[in-house]
Amino acid sequence: MASQHGAPPVFNNKVVAWIDHRLPIFSYLEKEYHTFPTPRNFNYFWNFGAIATVMLVLMIVTGIVLAMNYTPNSELAFDSVERIMRDVPSGWLIRYMHMTGASFFFAAVYVHIFRGLYYGSYKAPRELLWMLGVVILLLMMATAFLGYVLPWGQMSFWGATVITNLFSAIPVVGDSIVTWLWGGFAVDNPTLNRFFALHYLLPFIIVAVVALHVVALHVHGSNNPLGIDPKGPQDTVPFHPYYTMKDGFGLTVFLIIYAAFVFFAPNSLGEPVNYVQANPLVTPNEIVPEWYLLPFYAILRSIPDKLGGVIAMFGSIALLFVLPWLDTSRVRSCTFRPIYKWFVFVLVIDVLVLGYCGAHPPEGGFVIASRLATIYYFFHFLVLLPILGKIERPLPLPPSIADAVLKKKAV
C-alpha cells in the first residue's frame, strides 16, 4: 500500500529540501500522514487510535511536570502531592489532568480494542499490529498501577501490597521474587522509590511500542468497517485533510467529556480512602483497583486458588495475543457475521459484569456471578470463537468499498 504513491514530493522551501535530502523526515510525514491512502468509509470508532495517542502525550507532559514537584519518599510523598494541589501554581490542574487522564486514556484504549474486536482488525495481515497493541495494553496496566502507588495513600499502599503479593503464588521462587520487588520485607520506602523510577520509565517504552504499532499499521493500512481491502484509489482518500479533520472533531468531543471530569468531578473516579495517608497498620475495609482494572481483578478473585487466580488473570490478557489464530472466520467485519456480531456484545456485557463484581467484596452472589463471567470470558475465546468461524454463514461481501458507500448513499 505504502508503495502505491506517485512521485516523491518536491519541497519549495530550500531549508526543508536540504534537510529532507539528508534526513527524509518531511518526505516521511508527507507520505505517511498526508497522502497516505486511507479507506474512505471509517466511522467514528476509528477516532480512538488518535485520541489514545493524544492522551498518551498528555499523560507524559503532565507527568513530567508532576515529577518536578513530587517527592518519592514514604514520609514525604503524600504531603508533596498535597503541596502540588495547594501551593504549586496550577498544580491542582496538572494533577487532576493526570489523574483523570489515566481513566480517559484507558477508556479510549478500551473503545479502540472493541473496535478491533468488532471489525476483525486483528486478522491477517494485521496480527503483529494487534499483538503490539496487546503489549501496549499490558504496559499501560503496569504503568497505571505503579503510578497509583505514588501518592502513598491507603489504597496506594494496600494495592501495592496485594498486587506484588501475587508473585508469591509462583512455586519455589515466589517469596524471593516478592522480596526482590519490594526491596525489603514489606512495601516501604525502597518500593516507592523503584515504583517511581519505573513509572517514569515505562511511558517512554509505551511510546516506542506505539511507534512500532504505527509502523505496522502503515504497512497494510487501516482496516475499515466493511473489513475488505481497498482495491484502488476510488476506495481511499488521503489521510490529510480527510482524517486529520475527522480525528480532530472526534478528539475535541472526547476532550469535552474529559474536561467535564477534570474540572467538575475529578475525584469521582477514584477511591476516597486514597486521601488518607498510607498506614501499614490499618487495612482499608476493601482493597479495590481503579475501575479500568476491575474486570481483571474479578477474574483473579474468582478462582479459589491463588496461583490459579494469577494464571487466569494473566491468561485473560495472554489470550488476546493468540486471538488472530483463535478466530477461524475469514470474514473480518462483524457487519457480515450475523451470529458472531451478537456474541461480541455478549462479551462486552460479560466484561462489564466482571468489572461490577470486581468492585464488590467477593461474597454471596458476586462470587457466583464473577465465576460464571470468568468461565464465559474464556469460553468465548477458546470455544465459541474457533467453532463459530466454521459454522457461521457470513453475509455476501460487497465488491468494493466505493461500491458499498455509493449504494448506501443511493438508498
Added chain:
Amino acid sequence: MRRSIVSGVLALAALGMGTVAIAASDEPELKEQHWHFKGPFGTYDRAAAQRGFQVYKEVCSACHSLNLLSYRNLEQLGLNEAQVKGIAAEFQVPDIGDDGSAIERPARPSDHFKKPFPNELAAAAANGGKAPPDLSVIIKARSGGPDYVYSLLTGYVPFDQLKPEQIKEFHVTKDDNFNLYYPGHRIAMPPPLADGKVQYVDGTKNTLDQQVRDVVEFLAWASEPHLEERNRTGIRVILFLLALSGLMYAVKRQVWADQH
C-alpha cells in the same frame, strides 16, 4: 453516528460503574444537604466558612490537627492580612532560636496550623490509643464527603434513646458513643458539638445544625482550596472546546463535501 453514540454510552457506563458500585452499602442513607460549593458554579460561602473556622478553632482543634493548612491560607476566606497575623499570633509554635536552643514563639502567617499534639504517639496516648485523624482532606477522604461529615456530626444517639436490639447488635455500653453513620456505630469521639456550644461573633444563631454546616463548609474549603478557580476555569475550557468542536465539525463537513 448511532454506533458512536452507543460506544459513548458504553464507555460512560464503564466509567460510572466504579462509583456506583462503591456507593452501594448497607450503612444508613446519608442526610443529603444543599451545599454552597456543589456543582459547576459552586463557590464557598465565606461567612459560613469563617464561622466554621471559629468552630474548628474553639472545638475541633483540641484534638484534630489541620497539618496541610497555613494561617496565610485564611486570607482566601476573606480575612485581611492583619486579622490573619492576629490569629496566628495567638498560637505559640516550637522553633529553634539563634543560639540553637529549642524555643517557642508566636506563630506567623507562613506557619502551618499548630498541631494539638507534638506527634502521633502523643495524640494516640491522649485519645485512648488511636490518634484523631487530621482534617486537612477529610471531606475528600470519606465517601459521601460533606454529607458524610454532616451526618456523622449530627448522627449521635444518646444511650437511653437506643433500641434494645441496637444495644445488643453493636455491643453498646453506657460509656460508648453511638453514631448512626459511623461504620460499626461505636465511635471514640464523644459528640463534639451541641446547640449553643460556640458563641458566633457575627450573631448567627448557634444551633447544632448551623455549627455543623459551618464547620463542614470550612473543612470542604480546607480539602479543596482551589475549587472556585477550578470551576471558573472549567466553564471557560468547556465553552472553548464546544466552540472548537463546532468549528471542527464545520471544517470536517466542508472537507468531506466532495466525497459525498
